[in-house]
Amino acid sequence: MSYDKITPPDSGTKIEKMSDGSLKVADNPIIPFIEGDGIGMDITPTMRHVLDSAVEKAYDGKKQIEWFEIYAGEKAVKFYGEDHWLPEDTLKAIEEYKVAIKGPLTTPVGGGIRSLNVAIRQKMDLYACVRPVRYFEGTPSPVKQPELTDMVIFRENTEDIYAGIEYQTGTPENKKLKDFLIDEMGVTNIRFPESSSLGIKPVSEEGSKRLIRSAINYAIEQDRDSVTLVHKGNIMKFTEGSFKNWGYELAKEEFDAEVIGEGPWCKLPNGIVIKDVIADAFLQQILTRPDEYDVIATLNLNGDYVSDALAACVGGIGIAPGANINYETGLAVFEATHGTAPKYTGQDKVNPGSLILSGVIMLRYMGWNEAANLIEKGIEASISKKRVTYDFERLMEGATLLKCSEFGEEIVKNM
Numbered sequence: 001m002s003y004d005k006i007t008p009p010d011s012g013t014k015i016e017k018m019s020d021g022s023l024k025v026a027d028n029p030i031i032p033f034i035e036g037d038g039i040g041m042d043i044t045p046t047m048r049h050v051l052d053s054a055v056e057k058a059y060d061g062k063k064q065i066e067w068f069e070i071y072a073g074e075k076a077v078k079f080y081g082e083d084h085w086l087p088e089d090t091l092k093a094i095e096e097y098k099v100a101i102k103g104p105l106t107t108p109v110g111g112g113i114r115s116l117n118v119a120i121r122q123k124m125d126l127y128a129c130v131r132p133v134r135y136f137e138g139t140p141s142p143v144k145q146p147e148l149t150d151m152v153i154f155r156e157n158t159e160d161i162y163a164g165i166e167y168q169t170g171t172p173e174n175k176k177l178k179d180f181l182i183d184e185m186g187v188t189n190i191r192f193p194e195s196s197s198l199g200i201k202p203v204s205e206e207g208s209k210r211l212i213r214s215a216i217n218y219a220i221e222q223d224r225d226s227v228t229l230v231h232k233g234n235i236m237k238f239t240e241g242s243f244k245n246w247g248y249e250l251a252k253e254e255f256d257a258e259v260i261g262e263g264p265w266c267k268l269p270n271g272i273v274i275k276d277v278i279a280d281a282f283l284q285q286i287l288t289r290p291d292e293y294d295v296i297a298t299l300n301l302n303g304d305y306v307s308d309a310l311a312a313c314v315g316g317i318g319i320a321p322g323a324n325i326n327y328e329t330g331l332a333v334f335e336a337t338h339g340t341a342p343k344y345t346g347q348d349k350v351n352p353g354s355l356i357l358s359g360v361i362m363l364r365y366m367g368w369n370e371a372a373n374l375i376e377k378g379i380e381a382s383i384s385k386k387r388v389t390y391d392f393e394r395l396m397e398g399a400t401l402l403k404c405s406e407f408g409e410e411i412v413k414n415m
């Protein structure tokens, strides 16, 4: 593949997807990375240092990641020029090297460019946003029993209102759509038609089923107890309600699930329960009875809200990791759940834990479990010694405040 402005490292090997579905990962895979805006400049170098140290230690120097910097966001504009927020080079590199990791990217509110994070997911068709939420012993938490929270969120990543089909009030497109809805579809309940902006929420059977299928497959592989479909189908009957119905249909047709009692809950032959809950009730129950939930499958916007809320239960957004995956093509981009936290940019202050743990999921995806285990051990030990960044330190008694890079060193020391 030829690139316009970037050059892959001289040494290193591409990760390949094999015909049996597995990934072929050499001892020196090339991994593209996007530094990210805002605190990206703080957390990304720390993440790379921790991953490199873990790989070196786990494999006695026999394995090594060959990092390949690619660009998006503000750094892309500096490197490629005005309006080049997501260069073609970047998409090509992700496609060519299959597995990449990124820092957060800024999205302006109410105007300006649409989300580059969402664009990467949509353009690469990374339909499953997988966000595991677990508790690390000793982490400060606002809930009484944070150790009861152990969930893996599967958030649909390509549809829903994130499709960006929106028409601002006052534009000709908005008027055209409104006229169509009122005159041809007989819509009477747009409360203030003259001043309403409009948005469209596409939710498909195919998109819902592939996401729910990946959640059920994960539950089977990881021996989990249940998969819960989280939706707001009482209000949005044909989008969120259909998501729920398609989920049960898939469980029965593809996984031989049997209906429990009157239904609609059902059970797979291996005992995994498929159930559903309305999103607002779910958001209160994750605080009151988190142990009733395990793998979660939900739509894009619900998944966004649920991710940050669950992260808060186990110590905050500073240690909430994520992955964007297409299980058919094998393409995967790993990224933290949090954003660019601009007020902390360049201060070497924030918690790099989210991006480091995203790196841990990436190592597991590559089959490098020994290195992943070392990093988790290092994080656990650093937290239990109360040597932590500001977000944990302000909530812990007797903790030592570390900078972002110092926390990275602490993890390495404790591996």
Ligand SMILES: NC(=O)C1=CN([C@@H]2O[C@H](COP(=O)(O)OP(=O)(O)OC[C@H]3O[C@@H](n4cnc5c(N)ncnc54)[C@H](OP(=O)(O)O)[C@@H]3O)[C@@H](O)[C@H]2O)C=CC1
Residues within 6 Å of the ligand: 039, 103, 104, 105, 106, 107, 108, 117, 317, 318, 335, 336, 337, 338, 339, 340, 341, 342, 350, 351, 352, 353, 354, 391
């Ligand atoms: N995937 C992505 O790239 C994402 C990008 N974004 C984008 O990021 C920008 C900022 O979004 P915003 O809503 O402020 O959300 P952020 O997640 O960036 O920050 C909100 C708050 O979360 C806390 N926080 C975030 N990251 C860390 C960390 N690493 N360590 C410790 N605390 C952390 C801070 O809390 P406190 O103030 O209490 O210290 C911070 O003020 C927006 O442009 C948004 O669109 C948002 C989410 C995801």
Ligand SMILES: O=C(O)CCC(=O)C(=O)O
Residues within 6 Å of the ligand: 105, 106, 107, 115, 116, 117, 118, 304, 307, 337, 339
């Ligand atoms: O793209 C953005 O700016 C926000 C994305 C986000 O909040 C998320 O992925 O959780």
Ligand SMILES: [Mg+2]
Residues within 6 Å of the ligand: 304, 305, 307, 308, 337
């Ligand atoms: Mg979010």
